């Protein structure tokens with residue numbers, strides 16, 4: 001006798017403090033790991049080498065210490081969070097995770113490859129989330145056997161201080177997976193906004209224009225760096241000027257976002273200003289490389 005088949009039962013929400021596997025221990029991966037550990041999750045922070053993974057863990061620890069210094073987190077809570085953070089190299093540790101958050105560089109081919117590898121490592125109910133700033137979630141899921149399990153969870157830098165997460169459902173993202181990812185982000189204390197799977201979503205599309213226009217004004221001699229930064233800060237109540245912001249985000253990441261927007265929207269406004277490309281070619285990537293539009297003498301590569 002065959003049992004009658006109805007619609008599949010909805011997947012349960014994630015545990016209150018699910019095990020998390022973070023791929024990429026850079027600026028964002030370390031912040032996301034710190035935030036998840038603070039919420040009580042056991043977190044593995046993975047990178048391509050033990051040194052890079054350890055560097056990410058150190059950055060996560062410093063972010064938590066700064067939060068204690070600002071009076072936002074009690075010292076014991078931060079210590080508990082640090083104790084829940086471990087490092088990994090390779091994706092096999094993802095097998096025990098309820099959710100994987102990918103925060104590798106903004107390159108479509110690399111992320112696709114990572115998700116294909118992850119799909120082989122994780123359990124059938126594991127949520128796969130990408131922290132991509134601009135790449136279509138639909139395109140990232142191409143090549144997956146179950147593209148429905150992939151969702152965009154876009155955090156902001158510095159993660160512990162920024163209350164927003166953008167949630168992006170690709171054309172094939174399972175509604176249940178989006179619901180679970182949203183519940184997870186809310187559990188971290190974030191406010192979730194929904195965006196269609198359009199290049200750059202809401203926030204990176206806005207960021208790209210804001211920064212690109214500032215860079216063009218600089219190139220055209222409209223105003224000097226400090227005047228442009230002061231104009232955005234004092235004229236629009238922005239907490240940072242565009243050059244301070246792009247140094248924080250990473251100039252390489254910003255150019256990658258502009259390229260995705262230009263390719264996806266065919267709009268000249270998103271053609272990266274030459275000065276941004278030149279800085280990437282010179283390795284002046286912003287705070288993370290020690291120099292961008294400003295110099296950060298005490299912050300060598302790998303520091304934030």
Ligand SMILES: NC(=O)c1ccc[n+]([C@@H]2O[C@H](COP(=O)([O-])OP(=O)(O)OC[C@H]3O[C@@H](n4cnc5c(N)ncnc54)[C@H](O)[C@@H]3O)[C@@H](O)[C@H]2O)c1
Nearest residue numbers: 024025026027028047048103104105106132133155157249
């Ligand atoms: N920088 C920001 O403000 C910001 C904000 C939101 C989202 N994002 C997005 O987050 C992602 C990461 O950005 P980031 O600024 O943290 O970059 P980053 O360069 O600081 O970090 C990327 C990390 O990924 C690692 N990596 C490279 N290849 C890998 C692989 N195959 N497996 C595992 N790790 C690998 C690198 O070694 C590096 O540590 C990008 O998609 C970016 O668009 C960035």
